[in-house]
Structure formats: structure tokens, C-alpha cells
Ligand SMILES: [Ca+2]
């Protein structure tokens with residue numbers, strides 16, 4: 702009986718310590734659990750959102766698509782920021798390694814304050830590396846640089862900005878005396894058939910600004 706009595710005494714003596722220890726362990730478990738939940742929540746917040754398709758693009762294995770941006774001299778921050786025509790028909794032509802034409806597409810691109818940009822649909826052709834040339838009314842075809850561009854039908858192919866060159870008034874993809882003579886005639890008479898084309902900066906006026914842009918084109922082509 703004495704032994705049992707001692708045992709109870711010990712139990713009464715150590716019970717508060719036992720209870721306190723249990724409380725400490727419980728608080729520790731609670732805090733660790735809360736920290737883990739917070740970490741899980743934080744990790745979930747750090748996960749990148751699923752990328753969405755670019756506006757206007759729908760993947761189609763039968764249609765390779767390019768996002769094109771063209772810069773026209775004298776339109777934008779280097780000249781007229783409010784062109785009369787805020788959309789332009791731009792033609793994109795794809796060439797293979799032996800310079801054969803693989804595909805072509807035209808679309809109306811929208812002015813964004815600096816460049817005309819938009820998606821051009823090129824149809825079905827094999828994924829690969831190609832040369833891409835771009836033009837609009839009255840300009841030469843300009844190569845998108847670097848000259849070798851990888852095109853695929855599994856995503857929107859975003860092309861670097863390409864600068865176009867005015868002055869191909871006769872629309873034969875060459876800049877020569879025939880273009881110069883025709884343009885100068887338009888500047889002088891202001892009644893020629895190509896009047897819209899020689900208003901290069903698209904401000905509704907045919908004046909020295911347009912003539913200087915023409916001279917700039919000839920300088921650029923001769924410098925190439
Ligand atoms: Ca020409």
C-alpha cells in the first residue's frame with residue numbers, strides 16, 4: 702500500500718510538468734503546421750499562370766502565322782504621328798534556301814503610334830528556316846533580319862521590326878530612274894495617278910518632306 706501511495710504522490714507532483722510539456726509540444730506542432738500551410742500557399746502563389754494565346758492567334762497546323770511589325774520612315778516618332786491611313790495592307794513572302802517562293806500572305810496591319818503591326822496568315826508549309834520579305838504599296842520588299850528566320854505552325858512567330866523603303870512608285874520592286882521621274886512629276890503636277898503613294902509621310906500634303914523621304918530612300922538603296 703505504501704508503494705502505491707508513493708506512486709500517487711509522484712504522479713501528483715509531476716502532473717503539472719507533464720501537462721505543461723504536453724502544452725509546449727501541442728503549440729510547437731500547431732506553429733509548424735501553420736508555417737507549412739503558409740509555405741504551401743506561398744509556393745502556389747509563385748507558380749506562373751498558364752500562358753494564354755496572343756490576341757487574334759489560334760494555333761492551326763494548316764496555317765503558319767507571323768506577327769509582323771513594319772516601320773515606315775517619316776511616320777511615327779520620327780515625323781507624322783497621325784497618318785491619315787491607320788491601317789496598311791502588308792504582304793509577307795516566304796522564300797526557301799534556293800530563293801524559291803514558298804508562301805505568301807497579305808493582311809491589313811494597324812498603326813500603333815510607331816509601327817504597323819498585326820498577324821499575317823501564310824497557309825500550310827513545312828516548319829523550317831526561311832528568308833522573309835515584307836512590302837506595302839509603293840515600297841521595296843525588305844528582308845526581315847536576321848535573314849534566317851525559324852517558322853513553325855505550333856506557335857505565333859513574332860518577327861523583329863522591319864524598316865521599309867519608299868519610292869517604288871512603278872511597283873516593280875526596284876528603285877530606279879523611272880520611279881524618280883514619275884515621283885518628281887507627281888510632286889510638280891500634284892494630279893498624277895500615284896498621288897497617294899508619293900505622300901510618303903501620309904499627312905495629306907505633297908511637299909518637300911515627301912521629296913526628302915524619296916531622296917533618303919535612294920541614298921539607303923545605294924548604300925546597301
Ligand atoms: Ca520601281
Ligand SMILES: [Ca+2]
Pocket residue numbers: 899900901902903904905906907908910911
Ligand atoms: Ca506628305
